[in-house]
Amino acid sequence: MLQTVFKWLPLRRHDEPSSFRIPADVDFETGFRRTVMEPATEAAQLLEKYELDRGRAIHQSRKDLKKLRAALRLIRDHADAEFIPAESVRLRDAGRLLATARDADVKMQTLASLRQRRALTIDEPVLEEWAAALERERDELLHRLDDPHVPVGSGGAMVRSIDAVIEECKFVGEWPVDGLTLRSARLALVRERARGIAAMGRVIEGGDEEAVHDLRKRIKDLWHHLDLLCDVLPEIHPSHVERAHAVSDLLGDHNDLAVLVEDARSRPEIVSPADLADLEQVVHGIEHDLRTRAVAQARALYKSLI
Template sequence: MSYRLSLADAPAASIRACAREQLNGAVRELESPGDDPAKAIHQARKHLKKTRALLRLVRPALGERAYRAENDALRDAAAKLSATRDADVLVATVDALAAAAVGRLPASDLDALRAALVAEAAAARAHAPVDGAAPTDAPAGDGATAVAAAVAQELRDIHARVDSWPLDDSDWETVVAGISRAYARGRDARALAEADPTVEHLHDWRKRVKDLWYHHRLLKPVWPAVFDACAEEAHVLSEQLGDDHDLAVLRARLEQGIDGLAVDLDPLLAVVEERRGALQAQARQLAARLYAEKPKAFERRVTTCVEAAVAETGAAAGA
């Protein structure tokens, strides 16, 4: 099944099915990365983010103890994959900036910077720590492989617990409350980020936008044309904020200094700031439409749509 809830099934059953699907997908990526381990790790992390968004959708039904236990397990698993992923993102971010840097930074300087970041990414993959241990001196690639295997086993353990998640009392009201809560939290995070656009505030806002994106995807069967469009707009917004965050991380890395890199990076840092400004302006414009409704109005609309869709599905099944 795809990443969406079934209107024909009880919410608890559908939620469990979605969770299993995402966990299985992450394990497949980690155990069979093919010839692009970086892409496989990226895909595995996406599966974990979807699973965590699913948990947040039904957090009250799960209860704080179960929610925190499973959310923490998923967060910790994703964190073990982040070191190698973050290093690869820096390389991709430099590549994305290359066109904007033409004429403002010598091509040889940009090439030298890229080569230095590629070397750092390779070292991160080769010597990735396992379960918090010190970096390994294993041959290139062995560290990342060991991390992937360890995380895959952790995800199997979570998968085995899905059936015991306390979801029996969840219903469609639970689901509506979950997406409404994500919308309200995103609206608050947006206000804070626009008033004080620090890297932390913008990143926190992006997390809430991604919840809204994933929750609209889960509820797509309610009204496919509308919920799919809202999901896509939230996706675009999350990408804008994500690109901004990647640029902020790149700036921080450059300001730390890179051993052996004798390059004047001031022109590139200027390009970074210009691009961040443009991305934040685009995000504000899109957010003005995506968060136009007040939270109570949003909740009433979604409630009406869900009730109508569930009733129609039940009538069709009865016929």
Template structure:
């Protein structure tokens, strides 16, 4: 099936199916997909699982919610170092596509070589430790037993409304904080909130498919702006780290200038998109969602 709650299923059945499918997808990715593609896809699934848990937070209870959220959060963090190196190279590819006509052809070669060398070394180290083939695989195998049956008793979809309202409200607050104090941490926080909202809207699509798909797509667009900005920020940090040894100071200055220019563009786009996404008050969103549920679900 797919990452959405289904009207023809009991609520508990839908939740269990979605959790099981996402975990099974992670296991299949480890076994059948290129390592770096697998890591990227797995991290996306982990975010989707956490968004699902947030949607049912009140029903799960704080103890069970934290157990689920922390498990999948920590697993994602363990995959971050190797994913970040791939993200750095992808971000450089975007910069090259955007600014390549204005700089010399081999401008990015040395930094890409540094990153590839570091990633190859880390990949070799992790494979020697059987990090992917045993450790991560064991974590997901355990999750199949522990985290596919969640203690959700309600059959009324309205149980999701507190979680959806909280996600929306925190995203609205994060938008305001990001532009009041525009540092990387605040934009990263807003990015996380936007992604949770995107995934939760995907889950709710069957309430009104055409409407919710359009809404989710607009939130996804916002999340992409913020995600690309986040990738620029972690690349900026990487360029300032001891691991990167670029001898050409002018090259380094130009890299930071390109990052700054593109970040400013993305943040301007995100501000407009965010103002549209978060145009309604959280209470109004909750009230509207309840009407959809009463009209076209229960």
């Protein structure tokens, strides 16, 4: 049953070849600064023209912000102790501002995928109503971001408007990386790898959704770290980057399914208890397969990096 259901789940398509890679033909500090400015600049430019392509601006900017947060972890031992946590919070809040609209779009895509593969026994009228509700919610969230001067983030967030996200991206050029060395980045990579192995262990021991979510974050960071350092550390091969990306995709699909189930639970006026039970059973089977494959691939990847 699990294998049959899994066939219906679409695998994510890999992105275009990365430009998020420090070149080997310049000193490390210069290469790092130039490389992290690329996603920062791209995100700022997309958000400045947000109304021209809302969906792409949200999707790509969120990916860029995740790259920046990963890069920040590599300078933790180099920068001032007070700078790193404060900057991490600002980048996190910037991502959260855009997350709601992006998550709404992902829920639409995930439901569409399950419907296309006929994975659910839920009646079509119910699925149609649910899909329409998701689309309305997505469009409303995107339009709420139209005015970049209107705060739309959480009340306690430091970054609560698109203007603030743009400014945060531009601030990356001021990161304190003077004198940054490859050695300090390598040590940071070792530390982050250890965090990832610990997170994987919690999942293997039967950890809950939060444990899987933490492993997903650690794997995504690892993917970006390996990508950044691929051309300057001889022990990192492009295949390592590809393998980390593949595990990140598996855990991303796992997360998308969990988010869709939570949405269904919040719509009792559309999704009946019987329909919810059907959805949960199907998703549980797919998640089990995704989690099993992700852990096996992550274990092999971490072992190859030791």
